[in-house]
Amino acid sequence: MFDSIGTYLKDTKLSDEFDIFECGYEDVQPRDPYQYEPIDYYLIHYILKGEGLFFINDEIHHLKNGEGFLIPPNTKNNYYPLVGNPWSYRWIGFKGGLCKEFFQKCGLLTSTKAGTENFTYRYDDKDKMDSLFANVYYYSINNKHLAALGESYHILELLIDKHQEDLRQGMSNSERYVQCALKYIEKNYSSSDLTVERVAKVVQLQRSYLFRLFKRHLNLSPKTYIIQTRLNKSTELLRKGSNTIEEIAYLVGFTNPHHFSRQFSKYKGMSPAKYRSQFISR
Numbered sequence: 001m002f003d004s005i006g007t008y009l010k011d012t013k014l015s016d017e018f019d020i021f022e023c024g025y026e027d028v029q030p031r032d033p034y035q036y037e038p039i040d041y042y043l044i045h046y047i048l049k050g051e052g053l054f055f056i057n058d059e060i061h062h063l064k065n066g067e068g069f070l071i072p073p074n075t076k077n078n079y080y081p082l083v084g085n086p087w088s089y090r091w092i093g094f095k096g097g098l099c100k101e102f103f104q105k106c107g108l109l110t111s112t113k114a115g116t117e118n119f120t121y122r123y124d125d126k127d128k129m130d131s132l133f134a135n136v137y138y139y140s141i142n143n144k145h146l147a148a149l150g151e152s153y154h155i156l157e158l159l160i161d162k163h164q165e166d167l168r169q170g171m172s173n174s175e176r177y178v179q180c181a182l183k184y185i186e187k188n189y190s191s192s193d194l195t196v197e198r199v200a201k202v203v204q205l206q207r208s209y210l211f212r213l214f215k216r217h218l219n220l221s222p223k224t225y226i227i228q229t230r231l232n233k234s235t236e237l238l239r240k241g242s243n244t245i246e247e248i249a250y251l252v253g254f255t256n257p258h259h260f261s262r263q264f265s266k267y268k269g270m271s272p273a274k275y276r277s278q279f280i281s282r
Contacts, residue, residue, distance in 0.1 A: 001049045001088040002027050008140045022093040023137045028081045036077050041095045043071040046129050050087035054079040061120050069120045070108045090133035102156055107163035177203050178217045189229045192255045196222045231267055238276040245272045
């Protein structure tokens with residue numbers, strides 16, 4: 001496919017949070033298996049042609065075009081092409097404190113139903129992914145590092161969107177109702193008119209059935225979830241804002257500041273004033 005191998009290793013660093021360390025492409029020739037040395041960065045591959053085997057944490061994955069795999073730091077691994085149909089792939093290596101969080105949002109490095117971590121993914125639009133990986137390499141070798149990083153973020157966005165769609169398709173009807181209710185609460189928590197009755201009406205369920213679904217999936221009642229959402233939002237304002245405690249109570253949807261203070265003490269174990277005092281410089 002490539003009739004060559006291309007590699008790039010960057011000697012400058014743009015960010016401590018998320019940065020490209022290396023990238024490249026290769027038509028991989030069949031070889032005898034051997035153990036790769038663990039690396040100190042995240043290495044993601046995308047297969048454009050052929051197939052091969054990927055070994056990690058005592059798991060074996062048979063992967064082919066349109067699929068990919070991620071190797072996290074300090075993890076024993078091995079991967080090689082299958083004879084007769086060897087793979088061609090592109091890769092990018094990343095370093096930074098946000099790498100794990102970003103890849104988990106893509107559905108990688110998360111627990112599977114079998115109780116193991118997920119190191120593989122699938123993205124069917126090979127032309128799109130090929131173009132983005134190729135752009136990362138092109139911009140990197142031409143010292144256009146911000147452009148390369150921008151294409152990397154585009155890759156992550158595509159994988160995140162794919163993962164979110166997979167999650168939606170895998171949800172039961174009851175989970176969809178709960179997710180719809182949670183989104184509505186998140187958007188409207190600051191309204192004093194937000195009630196369990198209103199949420200039930202929006203998701204088109206009886207209040208009693210909504211209660212049962214919340215208890216089943218969240219082990220909380222809808223009323224408790226609304227209160228905790230408002231209180232969690234209030235902690236942000238108490239830490240960072242200049243509003244009075246009374247103003248904050250109204251901003252997060254409470255109609256009575258005294259009720260806000262009682263609920264805050266109940267769920268947070270201290271009064272709003274004491275909570276705020278922890279973040280005041282002395």
